[in-house]
Amino acid sequence: xxxxxxxxxxxxxxxxxxxxxxxxGRRPALTKEYREGKEESxxxxxxxxxxxxxxxxxxxxxxxxxxxKRRRDIFNYQxxxxxxxxxxxxxxxxxxxDGRVLRRKVSKTNPRVDITIREIE
Numbered sequence: 001x002x003x004x005x006x007x008x009x010x011x012x013x014x015x016x017x018x019x020x021x022x023x024x025g026r027r028p029a030l031t032k033e034y035r036e037g038k039e040e041s042x043x044x045x046x047x048x049x050x051x052x053x054x055x056x057x058x059x060x061x062x063x064x065x066x067x068x069k070r071r072r073d074i075f076n077y078q079x080x081x082x083x084x085x086x087x088x089x090x091x092x093x094x095x096x097x098d099g100r101v102l103r104r105k106v107s108k109t110n111p112r113v114d115i116t117i118r119e120i121e
Contacts, residue, residue: 002119004089006048010111012040015076041084054090057120059098067111089117
């Protein structure tokens with residue numbers, strides 16, 4: 001069973017609350033911040049994993065190590081992270097059949113999210 005670990009620095013995380021803006025004509029579009037966070041997460045995932053993307057079902061665990069004690073809804077970050085690592089560790093995020101989101105201790109020196117992806121057999 002394949003197990004992949006990716007670590008994304010906190011500075012690249014963007015909440016889904018900052019995902020879209022309305023353009024003229026009321027068309028929603030991704031914000032520049034969200035797009036850049038997603039692209040940077042993708043680039044970092046490529047640096048940390050150079051194997052073939054998993055094609056079957058996956059389990060994913062997010063471990064958040066925030067930079068401070070400020071209250072945050074950590075569930076708001078997982079959508080951007082799933083989109084960012086898509087195509088690198090799995091083909092499409094619809095393959096995620098099981099997941100968990102964990103808040104860990106504050107890390108002032110290395111705030112990040114550690115992501116573990118396992119192939120489900």
